[in-house]
Amino acid sequence: MGIQVSVWSALAPGSSAPRLSRPQSCVLCLALLPFFLCTCIYFHLWIPESSPSPFAAALKCGPVLSLALLVLCYNGGQSLWGVAGGLVLSAGGDACLVWPERFLHGMACFGAAHLLYCAAFLSQRYSSPSSSIVPLLCSIALWATGGTVYYHILPFVQQNPDAGVLVPAVAVYTLLIVTMATLAVRTRRPLTGAGSLVFMVSDLSLALQVFQVIEPSTGIRVVVMATYYLAQLLIAVGDVSAGAEQEDGLGKRKRV
Numbered sequence: 299m300g301i302q303v304s305v306w307s308a309l310a311p312g313s314s315a316p317r318l319s320r321p322q323s324c325v326l327c328l329a330l331l332p333f334f335l336c337t338c339i340y341f342h343l344w345i346p347e348s349s350p351s352p353f354a355a356a357l358k359c360g361p362v363l364s365l366a367l368l369v370l371c372y373n374g375g376q377s378l379w380g381v382a383g384g385l386v387l388s389a390g391g392d393a394c395l396v397w398p399e400r401f402l403h404g405m406a407c408f409g410a411a412h413l414l415y416c417a418a419f420l421s422q423r424y425s426s427p428s429s430s431i432v433p434l435l436c437s438i439a440l441w442a443t444g445g446t447v448y449y450h451i452l453p454f455v456q457q458n459p460d461a462g463v464l465v466p467a468v469a470v471y472t473l474l475i476v477t478m479a480t481l482a483v484r485t486r487r488p489l490t491g492a493g494s495l496v497f498m499v500s501d502l503s504l505a506l507q508v509f510q511v512i513e514p515s516t517g518i519r520v521v522v523m524a525t526y527y528l529a530q531l532l533i534a535v536g537d538v539s540a541g542a543e544q545e546d547g548l549g550k551r552k553r554v
Contacts, residue, residue: 322542326535336360337527347398347519355393362389362525365534373541380418381537385530387411401508402460403469408501409471412478415533419481419490423540436483438496440498444476447502454509468505475501482533489539493532500525 309355340361345354366385371379377383388411394404418424448469455464475498503522507514 326538329371330531330535332364333361333368333531335363338543340523341520345402347396350396350398358392358396359389361401362392362530363478365530369534369537372538377418377541380414380421381533384414384418385534387414388530400462405467405471409474412474415478415494416474418483418537419478423543424485424487424490430486433484433486437480440476440479440483443498444472447505448472451505451509451511458509468491485540487536487540489532489536491537493529496525496532497529500529 326358339356343357345351345357362385366382366389369382369385373382378386387407391404391407391411394400394407430490439501453470455468458464474490479494479498483491486489500522503525506512507518507522512518
């Protein structure tokens with residue numbers, strides 16, 4: 299319910315986020331129903347991590363794949379090289395992480411997803427030139443946070459049997475997600491920026507559990523998945539809004 303309120307309020311006519319018209323907002327809210335349904339089913343069934351299976355993987359991927367389909371429907375096949383493609387790769391990462399032994403494969407999928415998100419945020423649809431110092435300060439804070447987190451979990455990663463591969467892999471992944479978040483904040487789009495920050499919170503929570511910085515628990519898993527789905531939702535809706543805004547701008551120029 300909290301996820302629905304945050305997105306619907308962002309799409310409301312009085313919101314400070316990039317606006318969709320009232321009919322567009324209503325249609326988008328209806329189009330998001332499969333995502334909310336898949337998310338509710340996932341949390342309702344809540345398959346234990348100790349029982350990996352293709353069904354558990356499909357259940358976990360459902361919400362993100364529904365968002366990928368939504369972005370594709372709104373922004374077309376070109377979005378496969380942007381947010382839609384990132385969502386598809388994220389779903390692949392979700393499937394891999396169902397089996398602990400495929401953790402590195404999952405990390406690779408999410409790393410590739412962040413590259414596609416970066417490509418999208420650098421595109422003309424997201425361009426938002428500004429002389430404000432706020433994005434710069436946010437970027438500095440993000441890189442400081444990323445470096446601090448990596449430094450903190452590094453001793454725990456080094457204790458892993460696969461430390462030889464994991465240490466550089468985690469370093470590269472940290473660079474990718476912080477870069478993605480930095481570019482998202484620089485777009486100055488509230489949904490996109492918020493989605494990237496929540497994504498970092500989700501990944502931080504997951505890293506603390508996977509590398510046993512804290513004891514694994516159901517509560518941490520709920521935090522990881524809830525923030526993860528919220529992050530992907532915000533990024534997807536932000537991309538739809540950016541596409542609609544660009545189309546409105548093109549339409550106005552043609553009329554002139």
